[in-house]
Amino acid sequence: MTYVMSKEHEDLLAVTNTDAESAIHTVTNNADTIFTWDYEKGARPALNKLYEKAKGAMWDGEKDLDWSINFDREESARLNGIPNAETLAELGVDIKGSPFAKWGEKEWLESELESGAWALSQFLHGEQGALVCTAKIVETVPWIDAKYYAATQVMDEARHVEVFSKYLDTKVDSYYPVNPHLQSLLDDIINDHRWDMTYLGMQVMVEGLALAAFGNMMNQTHDPLLKKLLRYVMSDEARHVAFGVLSLKEYYAELTEAELFERQEFAYDAAIRMRDRFQRQEVWERMGVDVRTAIRTFSASDPNDDPFQQLLFAKIVPNCKKLGLLDANDGWLRKKFQEMHVIQFEDHVDTEAEYELLDAVSADRESGEL
Numbered sequence: 402m403t404y405v406m407s408k409e410h411e412d413l414l415a416v417t418n419t420d421a422e423s424a425i426h427t428v429t430n431n432a433d434t435i436f437t438w439d440y441e442k443g444a445r446p447a448l449n450k451l452y453e454k455a456k457g458a459m460w461d462g463e464k465d466l467d468w469s470i471n472f473d474r475e476e477s478a479r480l481n482g483i484p485n486a487e488t489l490a491e492l493g494v495d496i497k498g499s500p501f502a503k504w505g506e507k508e509w510l511e512s513e514l515e516s517g518a519w520a521l522s523q524f525l526h527g528e529q530g531a532l533v534c535t536a537k538i539v540e541t542v543p544w545i546d547a548k549y550y551a552a553t554q555v556m557d558e559a560r561h562v563e564v565f566s567k568y569l570d571t572k573v574d575s576y577y578p579v580n581p582h583l584q585s586l587l588d589d590i591i592n593d594h595r596w597d598m599t600y601l602g603m604q605v606m607v608e609g610l611a612l613a614a615f616g617n618m619m620n621q622t623h624d625p626l627l628k629k630l631l632r633y634v635m636s637d638e639a640r641h642v643a644f645g646v647l648s649l650k651e652y653y654a655e656l657t658e659a660e661l662f663e664r665q666e667f668a669y670d671a672a673i674r675m676r677d678r679f680q681r682q683e684v685w686e687r688m689g690v691d692v693r694t695a696i697r698t699f700s701a702s703d704p705n706d707d708p709f710q711q712l713l714f715a716k717i718v719p720n721c722k723k724l725g726l727l728d729a730n731d732g733w734l735r736k737k738f739q740e741m742h743v744i745q746f747e748d749h750v751d752t753e754a755e756y757e758l759l760d761a762v763s764a765d766r767e768s769g770e771l
């Protein structure tokens with residue numbers, strides 16, 4: 402069955418960044434800043450354990466990554482296979498009659514390299530989103546153990562911004578401004594006045610998806626520097642997602658069904674936005690292809706049936722289950738995730754337990770590599 406996208410959806414997806422020149426972007430932060438006089442450390446033992454772990458798990462991008470490695474990105478793209486009319490047809494994408502029909506190997510290779518630069522650029526901007534959101538959590542969360550942990554995450558995110566920025570700057574000769582769909586999601590997360598929504602939007606949804614996306618890039622790249630950079634970033638990200646799940650589990654157990662419904666809607670909205678709207682719009686624009694035409698050409702199949710898109714939810718679904726969000730309100734979110742064909746991940750390992758497995762820094766210290 403051919404998938405037909407509505408005109409409204411196509412209009413929305415055709416939006417690209419039109420503000421590439423500004424050096425800053427301002428968002429209103431509506432939340433209260435909270436002091437606590439309850440300094441009892443370890444009142445929440447799991448958060449305290451995570452905090453103690455984080456203090457010892459900090460790596461240094463300057464010293465612990467080998468920036469002298471110079472890697473041929475073209476070679477890496479070739480090893481992974483450059484798309485062409487036949488390979489795209491196998492994926493259900495028909496380029497006949499589109500501007501892509503005129504493309505030869507040179508253009509497809511260029512679009513692969515640009516797409517890699519676009520993805521890394523969006524990782525960079527997303528990392529800054531995490532830096533800002535977590536600084537906000539330091540201010541808004543009422544528990545001292547959570548303020549302590551969030552402070553370590555602020556430092557982690559600063560290092561992530563630093564290493565992605567340096568990698569783009571020194572190893573990739575292309576850079577993209579923030580995708581407007583990513584920016585609007587980050588804005589909505591920061592704008593919300595409820596302290597738990599920062600966690601739900603950033604730690605559970607955005608970082609949950611990022612963990613899957615980083616893992617995917619780590620498996621695909623042949624560059625040893627980028628592989629190690631992503632491995633170290635992922636080791637931190639798994640802890641960050643665990644922080645979100647641990648903090649919200651306690652809070653959500655106290656909420657009413659009506660309050661939980663607001664969280665379910667928020668999670669679903671973020672899921673749909675992350676899955677459907679990040680479509681390399683700026684790459685097509687830079688390659689001289691009309692964005693609307695590119696989106697129409699590449700939207701040949703239903704996103705619900707795309708196994709790569711489904712995999713991005715491997716971390717999010719079990720974590721939502723752990724928080725009680727799948728089954729509240731007669732399983733409202735469960736039904737939505739069923740429609741998205743991602744419910745099969747509900748019993749996958751949740752990240753509350755997984756951060757120990759992804760702890761690359763401890764592993765490298767034990768083996769003497771760090």
Ligand SMILES: [Fe+2]
Nearest residue numbers: 528531558561
């Ligand atoms: Fe990060």
Ligand SMILES: [Fe+2]
Nearest residue numbers: 531608638641
């Ligand atoms: Fe993070």
